[in-house]
Amino acid sequence: MKEAVRRTYTPAVISGVGSFAGLFSAGFAGYDEPCLVSSIDSVGTKISVACALKRYEGVGRDLVNHCVNDILVTGAKPLFFLDYYASGKLEPEAAAEMVSGAAEACIENGCALIGGETAELPGIYVAGESDFAGCIVGVVDRAKILQPSSVQAGDALIGLASSGLHTNGFSLARAALFEKGELQPDSYVPELGQSVGDALLMPHRSYLHSVQAAIEHDLSIRVIAHITGGGITENLPRVFPARCGARIRRGSWPVLPIFQTIQDRGGVELSEMYRVFNMGIGLILVVAPEHVDRVMAKAVEAGDRAYHIGEMVAQSTDEGVVEYVG
Secondary structure (H helix, E strand, O other), X not given: OHHHHHOOOOOOEOOOOXXXXXXEOOOOOOOOOEEEEEEEEEXXXXXXXXXXXXXXXXXXXXXXXXXXXXXXXXXXXXEEEEEEEEEOOOOHHXXXXXXXXXXXXXXXXXXXXXXXXXXXXXXXXXXXXXXEEEEEEEEEEHHHOOOHHHOOOOOEEEEEEOOOOOOOOHHHHHHHHHHHOOOOOOOEEOOOOEEXXXXXXXXXXXXXHHHHHHHHOOOOEEEEXXXXXXXXXXXXXXXXXXXXXXXXXXXXXXXXXXXHHHHHHHOOOHHHHHHHOOOOEEEXXXXXXXXXXXXXXXXXXXXXXXXXXXXXXXXXXXXXXXXXXX
């Protein structure tokens, strides 16, 4: 685990493994007015599926990539990350696997893992269960922060494909699949072509390279929405300016089989599916119409699948609404 952490270190890391606090040099060459950007999150109840199958590395990747995307919506690049692992009884192998997964994701995102904490809390956590959370800090030039005020009616919505549920909606998914659907994490599901556990543990994607490629080529990304808990319905309005809404075209991207399985086996209403899950879209970019093709091409070059899923529309009220058509 220590070696995995050391491999994430960049030249800006001053402290070493095992220090009481992480030290990071604040020399930001190339920034006129650097602003620090931070976010904190956990992997939620997805970790219950990982614990049931004793597969932990993906949890570390999930955590880092989720946090990277959260600060990415401002246009920021990640600098460093800290993690927190807690359980009722410490399982060293599980902790090492989670932290090693986080370290690999940090390397892929150009981010240093400079600190963390491991806590054993009997009486707080149920035997066999654990939690994994983390905090990220990044940097963006103040003049380049993505702002809702730049959004206009007629701007295009580009959706970048998710790999699955990412790290949200697992309480409903587990109720639909394991309780109502009477499946087990290792149950093979024909319509999925894999076990339900494999489908649920698909890693949370990082969209850093797609977004940075578009930003570096000045392709007029207005704002970005990370589609997490609340789905498109609740996350996209978080970046709306006054008197703007969005029209989403259902059918303009492929909905992953896992979502149909949850809906069918759990008897979940379609509106609730869109309110809880990402439905196959992990990030939405609001882009000037003339740059749609180039932004999508950059995303594909970076390894993502991109879809033109809708447009921004004018509204008569300040309360932005997502309208689904098709």
